[in-house]
Amino acid sequence: MRALQLIEDQTVTTMDVPEPPAPGEGEVQLDIEVVALNHIDVWGWRGMAFAKRKLPLTVGAEASGTVRAIGSGVSGLKTGDLVSIYGAQVCGLCKPCRQGKDNLCEHVAGVHGFHLDGFATERVNMPARLLVPAPPGCDAVSAALAPVTFGTVEHMLFDNAKLESGETILIHAGGSGIGSAAIQLAKRIGAKVITTVGSDDKIQACKDLGADHVINYKTDRFEGVTRKITKKKGVDVVFEHVGKDTWEGSMFSMKRGGRLVTCGSTSGVSQSTNLMMLFQQQLKLLGSFGCRMENMANAMEKMARGEVKPVIDTEIEFGDVETALERMASRQVVGKIIMRVKN
Numbered sequence: 001m002r003a004l005q006l007i008e009d010q011t012v013t014t015m016d017v018p019e020p021p022a023p024g025e026g027e028v029q030l031d032i033e034v035v036a037l038n039h040i041d042v043w044g045w046r047g048m049a050f051a052k053r054k055l056p057l058t059v060g061a062e063a064s065g066t067v068r069a070i071g072s073g074v075s076g077l078k079t080g081d082l083v084s085i086y087g088a089q090v091c092g093l094c095k096p097c098r099q100g101k102d103n104l105c106e107h108v109a110g111v112h113g114f115h116l117d118g119f120a121t122e123r124v125n126m127p128a129r130l131l132v133p134a135p136p137g138c139d140a141v142s143a144a145l146a147p148v149t150f151g152t153v154e155h156m157l158f159d160n161a162k163l164e165s166g167e168t169i170l171i172h173a174g175g176s177g178i179g180s181a182a183i184q185l186a187k188r189i190g191a192k193v194i195t196t197v198g199s200d201d202k203i204q205a206c207k208d209l210g211a212d213h214v215i216n217y218k219t220d221r222f223e224g225v226t227r228k229i230t231k232k233k234g235v236d237v238v239f240e241h242v243g244k245d246t247w248e249g250s251m252f253s254m255k256r257g258g259r260l261v262t263c264g265s266t267s268g269v270s271q272s273t274n275l276m277m278l279f280q281q282q283l284k285l286l287g288s289f290g291c292r293m294e295n296m297a298n299a300m301e302k303m304a305r306g307e308v309k310p311v312i313d314t315e316i317e318f319g320d321v322e323t324a325l326e327r328m329a330s331r332q333v334v335g336k337i338i339m340r341v342k343n
Contacts (some may be wrong), residue, residue, distance in 0.1 A: 002042050003121035004321055005056040009047035012059055014319045020125045023071035028128045030065030030083065032341040033052050034144035035120050037321070038062055038177065039266055042329050044114045045322075059321065060120030061087045061113035064134070064143035066342070074128040082138070084146040084296050085119060087112050092129050103155070103290035120321065122341060132296045137304035141338060145177075145310050149336060150299035152263055152290030153181045156239065159295070160286045161261040165190035167236035170226055172246050174211055175202035177311075177336040178263070181207040182239050184308040191237075194229060196222045196246070198331055205334045209311070214288040223249035234258055242266030254283055261286040311335030 003239065004018045023029045057109050067081045077083070089112065090097055091104035097105050112118045122306045134143040157163045169186050173179040174195030186193050187210035195206050196217040203214045213229050215222045227234060234255035240246065243265030250260055253276060277283070302308045313333040324337045 001122040001330065002318065003058045004060065004318065006045060007056045010045055010322070011045070012045065012321050012325075015056065017058075017121065019104040020123055022127050023069050023074075025072045026074060026127055026129070027071040027125050028067055028074060028077060028083075028131060029069040029071075029090045029123065029125050030085070030131075031068045031123055032119050032121060033036065033064045033066055033082070033140035035060040035118075035339045035341060036062040036141075036144045036149060036177070036336045037328060037339070038148050039264060040114055040148075041112065041321075042325050045325050046329075053110075057113075057114050058117040058119070058121050060118035060339075061111060061340075062144060062148040063119035064140045064146075065119075065124070065126075065131075065237060066140075068123065071128075072287075077128060077131065077133065082134040082140060082143055083127060084134060084143040084300060085112075086130040086132065086293055086296070087147045088290060089116055090130070092127070100292055100294055102292045111304055120318075120339070120341070127271050130293075132293050132300070134300055135304045136296075138300045140340075141310050141312070142303040143300060144338065145181075145295040145336060146303075147291070148300045149177045150181045150185070150303070150308070150309075151295040152288070153178050153185055154295035154299050155187055155291040156261045156263055156288045157182065157237075159292070161237045161239075161259045162286045163189065163237050164193075168194065169237040169239060170222075170235045170250070171195040171211075171239040172250070173197070173331075174209070174214065175334040176241075176331075177333070178241060179239075179309040180206075180335050181308065183211050185302075186239075187211075188302070188307055192224055194226055202334055217246070217249075221249065222246070223252040226253045227312065230255070234293055236260065240264075242267050244271045247271040247273070248260040251277055251283070254281065256281050259284040259286060261288050263288045313337055 240262035241264030
């Protein structure tokens with residue numbers, strides 16, 4: 001069968017790999033349906049792995065699949081079921097896992113597509129406990145976007161930042177995959193949304209998703225415009241995932257007692273923080289990584305009901321991943337790049 005494998009930094013190629021064996025106890029065999037690309041794929045492609053990994057490595061950290069075969073001891077799934085795949089190999093046994101705090105697993109073995117073989121392949125065996133069934137009305141694209149794109153944002157906005165109706169949020173990079181999801185999820189609960197973009201051609205797309213104000217951060221200082229929009233008060237929440245380029249401005253954009261939640265650092269991992277501003281303004285800085293499986297289930301329910309929708313920039317062929325990663329790295333996308341695997 002086919003798999004897309006990283007054989008060296010910045011080189012991904014289609015390889016013939018052995019088919020997986022029959023699923024073992026507690027396992028399910030899946031036909032992969034759709035793979036969605038993310039910045040973690042860009043990092044892995046560039047060689048920015050933060051733990052040991054062995055090449056060649058099958059890429060793809062976010063995907064959906066259809067149940068092909070079921071091993072012994074598995075309940076709640078049947079052949080033909082559409083599922084969303086949790087992207088980290090968590091233990092399922094430690095206290096955080098037992099409490100449903102999957103992304104705080106104390107014995108996580110790694111992230112698929114980054115440290116472990118990922119999902120850009122035709123067939124894979126997975127522990128059944130890492131699969132979240134898609135509800136009726138949820139298609140394979142929506143299920144593929146639940147683990148990272150919508151699940152990450154659910155966890156950031158509602159578990160960590162605890163965004164509420166009537167609050168104002170600044171969402172960076174509204175044209176990105178998680179930015180487009182954040183705009184929709186924030187508007188859905190009645191928040192006022194300010195978002196930044198890197199080019200004028202993304203402004204209308206963000207407005208169409210519900211953004212109240214869109215700022216081109218390359219032509220305007222977003223923190224100044226944000227304070228003007230909020231009548232110098234600042235926002236309740238900042239949704240960060242850009243990092244170095246926006247960090248200082250994000251700090252200035254918050255109101256007293258504001259919350260900043262961050263899940264990424266695509267422009268750089270290090271930046272200074274004004275500690276006097278932090279304690280005098282009583283700001284809250286919240287780190288967020290991945291999501292809980294419950295976040296995935298919640299996201300798919302919302303997509304199934306049509307309350308939020310996947311925003312697709314490009315659909316690529318199975319072997320075109322390098323071109324797609326280059327496009328993502330250059331920040332040309334509006335929404336997600338997806339790849340259908342099952343014919």
